[in-house]
Amino acid sequence: MTNDSSDNNETASQATELTYEIGEGESPSEAVVRATAALTNTPVIDLDPLYSVMDPVHLDGLFSESSRRTDHKENSVTFSFNGCCISVAGDTVVVRRSE
Numbered sequence: 001m002t003n004d005s006s007d008n009n010e011t012a013s014q015a016t017e018l019t020y021e022i023g024e025g026e027s028p029s030e031a032v033v034r035a036t037a038a039l040t041n042t043p044v045i046d047l048d049p050l051y052s053v054m055d056p057v058h059l060d061g062l063f064s065e066s067s068r069r070t071d072h073k074e075n076s077v078t079f080s081f082n083g084c085c086i087s088v089a090g091d092t093v094v095v096r097r098s099e
Helices: 028-040 056-062
Strands: 017-021 076-081 084-089 092-097
Touching: 017 028, 028 056, 028 084, 028 092
Parallel strands: none
Antiparallel strands: 017 092, 076 084, 084 092
16 A cells, blocks of 8 residues: 655645555455545444445455456456545556545
């Protein structure tokens, strides 16, 4: 997980953007929730459920191994979640605070 804020001295709670690398064995939906919790400094349990804005099964399916072998190798999706703009592409989740 990397913090791509413009001020390297910013604390995580003040950062406006976070780039999160999806780990081995971690699903994209899990990564979205963890990255959002990290950027917003909110416990995972206190976030709104992901399924209220995005079906986690479909999100995970977009980035499954079989999906990567098809013509859709560069799948990406962007949506709003818990006051943040979420972008998932490849093995990366980018979370930006909504202004």
